[in-house]
Amino acid sequence: MSDVNRGDRPLSPHLSVYRPQMSMITSITHRITGVGMVIALSWIVWWFLAASTGPEAFATLDSSLTSWFGILVLVGSLWALSYHFCNGIRHLLWDFGYGLEKVTARKTGVAAFVCSVILTVLVLLIA
Numbered sequence: 542m543s544d545v546n547r548g549d550r551p552l553s554p555h556l557s558v559y560r561p562q563m564s565m566i567t568s569i570t571h572r573i574t575g576v577g578m579v580i581a582l583s584w585i586v587w588w589f590l591a592a593s594t595g596p597e598a599f600a601t602l603d604s605s606l607t608s609w610f611g612i613l614v615l616v617g618s619l620w621a622l623s624y625h626f627c628n629g630i631r632h633l634l635w636d637f638g639y640g641l642e643k644v645t646a647r648k649t650g651v652a653a654f655v656c657s658v659i660l661t662v663l664v665l666l667i668a
Contacts, residue, residue, distance in 0.1 A: 563650035571628050574621035581618035619664060624657035 559565075588606050591598040605611055631649045634640050640649050 563647040567628055567631075567650045567653060571625065574625050577621045578618060578625065581614060581621070584614070616661070616665070620657060620661045623660040623664070624653065627653040627656045627660065 584606070588599075588602050591602040606615070631640070631653050634649070640646060
């Protein structure tokens with residue numbers, strides 16, 4: 542039979558106990574950018590479908606995609622793709638057993654963020 546009186550131990554960990562760690566932040570960001578890329582890709586596919594439908598549908602969707610909000614979403618999607626790529630390389634290194642130490646995991650997490658911003662700016666400058 543289980544011990545009903547567990548003393549002063551907490552029953553389960555609570556989020557207020559933990560400090561945000563780099564691995565936690567990069568994991569959450571990786572998931573959010575993945576969902577964001579799916580939404581942005583759906584918008585771009587919708588743009589291609591509108592282009593194949595006719596000039597009126599294309600003009601309507603093209604005006605929203607080339608507005609300030611659309612450009613902001615596209616630049617954000619480019620950063621999400623860059624971050625997903627950089628963090629994917631980090632995960633690939635983890636799969637081979639490299640960089641699993643706390644200090645190295647923190648440094649590679651920061652590097653994933655920094656490299657994603659640099660990669661985004663480079664692509665925007667080239668395009």
